[in-house]
Amino acid sequence: MTFKPASLLLALVAIVAAPAFAQNLAVVNGKAIPSSRAEAVVKQVVAQGQQPDSPQLRDAIKKDLIMREVMMQEAVKQGYEKNDTVKSQMEQARQTIIINAMVRDYVTKNPVKDAEVKAEYDKYKAQAGDKEYHVRHILMGTQAEAEAVIVKLKAGAKFEDLAKQSKDTGTAATGGDLDWATPSSFPKVFSDAFVNLQKGQVADKPVQTPNGFHVVKVDDTRPTKIPPMEEVKGQIEEAIQQKKLQAYQEAILAKAKVQ
Secondary structure, rough: OOOOHHHHHHHHHHHHHHHHHOEEEEEEEEEEEEHHHHHHHHHHHOOOOOOOOHHHHHHHHHHHHHHHHHHHHHHHHOOHHHHHHHHHHHHHHHHHHHHHHHHHHHHHOOOOOHHHHHHHHHHHHHHHHOEEEEEEEEEEEEEEHHHHHHHHHHOOOHHHHHHHHHHHHHHHHHHHHEEEEEEHOHHHHHOOOOOOOOOOOOOOEEEEOEEEEEEEEEEEEEEOOOOOOOHHHHHHHHHHHHHHHHHHHHHHHHHHHOO
8 A cells, every 4th residue: 555645644644643632541621531531540450460461451440540530629619628537548548558658669779688587497406496386274273273283193094184273274175285385476474384294295384474373284296397487488579578567667767856
């Protein structure tokens, strides 16, 4: 196909003008809705796995953005923009948006390094130790009550039966079962009472914690099951990043003059 001069001129004008028209999704009462706003919503919806990108999705988003603009213009016309409550909420939203942008930038510029992940993982392994314990306990209100339970156990009473009177209502019905755990999962005074016990053995003395007096038994032991680093790397990275963010916030707060 060959263009006549006039047709060629019109085609070139259309090509040049196209990007300008594409910049706006719509114009409502003279106010433009930029296409970039719709693109941002599309990306968000698709990223969250709500819907795949499609003409239907884009049409729905376009209609929603137009309706929002219409409603916004009407709300401003009726004076809601000057409402004290609305202004307060707008300021809070503004703070959140700006702070989140700063935090995202900080996270991008301060990524968690593999060496940091390994150090944290090694620290966890050291704290966990090489042995897990299946522990039971019976919580009593006084030392005398706990000692009386130990006397009954030595006389042949079943731990599971006596556990029904435990003040720990969460484990009383399950024989005082605290499941498998490493010593670091418990307060030190509590774990010190069972780390040297043999399978099936009950501690000779009650253990006192802020919750009361515990009668402690070890059902069994086994080597600690620590997941490979690659399996928990994401969780460790997130924990380290949170620590970094907290330190960043505290450093900013320390420089501020708060009266």
